[in-house]
Amino acid sequence: MSFDPPSFDVEVAIRRGDRLIEAAFASGAGATVLVGRSGAGKTSVLMAVAGLVRPERGHVRVGGRDLTAIPPEQRRAGVVFQEPRLFPHLRVAANLGYAMPAGTDPDATAAMLGIGHLLDRWPRSLSGGEARRVAIGRALLSDPAFLLLDEPLSSLDVDRQEEVMRAIERIRDEVRLPILMVTHDPQEAARIGTTIVRL
Amino acid sequence: MLSAAEWAVVRLSLLVGGTACLAALPVAWGLAWVLARGRFPGKVLLDGIVHLPLVVPPVVTGWMLLLFFGEGGWGGRVLAMLGTSVLFRWTGAAIAAAIMALPLMVRSIRLAIEAVDRRLEEAARTLGASPARVFATITLPLSLPGMLAGLVLGFARSIGEFGATITFVSNVPGETGTLPLAIYAALQQPGGETMVARLAAMSVALSLLALVASEWLARRMGRGLHVL
Numbered sequence: 001m002s003f004d005p006p007s008f009d010v011e012v013a014i015r016r017g018d019r020l021i022e023a024a025f026a027s028g029a030g031a032t033v034l035v036g037r038s039g040a041g042k043t044s045v046l047m048a049v050a051g052l053v054r055p056e057r058g059h060v061r062v063g064g065r066d067l068t069a070i071p072p073e074q075r076r077a078g079v080v081f082q083e084p085r086l087f088p089h090l091r092v093a094a095n096l097g098y099a100m101p102a103g104t105d106p107d108a109t110a111a112m113l114g115i116g117h118l119l120d121r122w123p124r125s126l127s128g129g130e131a132r133r134v135a136i137g138r139a140l141l142s143d144p145a146f147l148l149l150d151e152p153l154s155s156l157d158v159d160r161q162e163e164v165m166r167a168i169e170r171i172r173d174e175v176r177l178p179i180l181m182v183t184h185d186p187q188e189a190a191r192i193g194t195t196i197v198r199l
Numbered sequence: 200m201l202s203a204a205e206w207a208v209v210r211l212s213l214l215v216g217g218t219a220c221l222a223a224l225p226v227a228w229g230l231a232w233v234l235a236r237g238r239f240p241g242k243v244l245l246d247g248i249v250h251l252p253l254v255v256p257p258v259v260t261g262w263m264l265l266l267f268f269g270e271g272g273w274g275g276r277v278l279a280m281l282g283t284s285v286l287f288r289w290t291g292a293a294i295a296a297a298i299m300a301l302p303l304m305v306r307s308i309r310l311a312i313e314a315v316d317r318r319l320e321e322a323a324r325t326l327g328a329s330p331a332r333v334f335a336t337i338t339l340p341l342s343l344p345g346m347l348a349g350l351v352l353g354f355a356r357s358i359g360e361f362g363a364t365i366t367f368v369s370n371v372p373g374e375t376g377t378l379p380l381a382i383y384a385a386l387q388q389p390g391g392e393t394m395v396a397r398l399a400a401m402s403v404a405l406s407l408l409a410l411v412a413s414e415w416l417a418r419r420m421g422r423g424l425h426v427l
Contacts, residue, residue: 050325051324051325052321052324052325071324072321072324072325073324073325073326073327073328073329073330074327075325076327077325078325079322079325081318081322083318085316085318085319085321085322087319087322087323087336087337088319088341089340089341098323098326098328098336099326099327099328138326139325139326142326142327
């Protein structure tokens, strides 16, 4: 009898000034949601999984692969930050294509996210919801091994939240990428999360 | 209109200023990068040294260049081994102009590098970009307008350079006699007022053009190239 390795196996202690943020969890397939009050260190844990924050001790394993000592560019993490972080000097199409492996067809992803009509636009001309979906598309098209989402619905109006939420559900159910998402909203967590981790 | 001799002065100024800026650019970029991003002991000292030509009397800068590139100086000896010298040559004028323009270029480029949002670089890294690719595709293009603004500002400073140049390479017409030096020489001659007026007008026009270009580039940097 064999077991699949957990999607996310994380045990980290992160120093933030005087504080030590500690988190330990292991989760199965689907979406793992980190919840907790603001300031609990959810984003720091997510950034440690992305490799952008170096934990004081601990380990980060995703799909059985130990990422602890691997630089961010080799982790194959599709990260969607709280703010879209689109490259302002590149049009939407070039943003989407920034890390796209040769031969990838971006059309299906663009259609799924409803951003096919935005390809010629500059990031500065996008609405908050559009920019967020382009950021998700850029992460998805980078051929990631897993997806990290930091408050992907924050600062969006209700209609846009629903759009982005549906996109995340499709990624979870159809693309079947392991997702680690941070939110402070229990309803969001209940809807998206296969596993819910409290911090 | 300008006479042939006056046009020669303008051409020489453009040659000296252009060469000085292009030669100083990589050095200015490297220094700006280190000052913007580096963390090391002695950073304040380096910052001070880079800015020295801005506050030290130009004649002192010229004298130090003379010591370094003169017959007894290290630079002078190296050049002598190569069978050349920069004294009384336009290349020497370009060196003086480059040194004087360097602080302004470093300041402008440093501001541009500091204005590049580090979060964009982080995003690029998570997308699989190596540090070299992050530099080439994110940092460099986003700081380019500031770099060009620094280049133009440095050029404006170069073509106005007087004190360090006359001390270091003297005023040799056709070789080191750039606009300010030629204006100064004309002022010493009886009846040189009209030549002074024409060269001064040319000098003002070139400087104004460079400043307007620099301002335009700086505004372009502020407009549109933001993250949120």
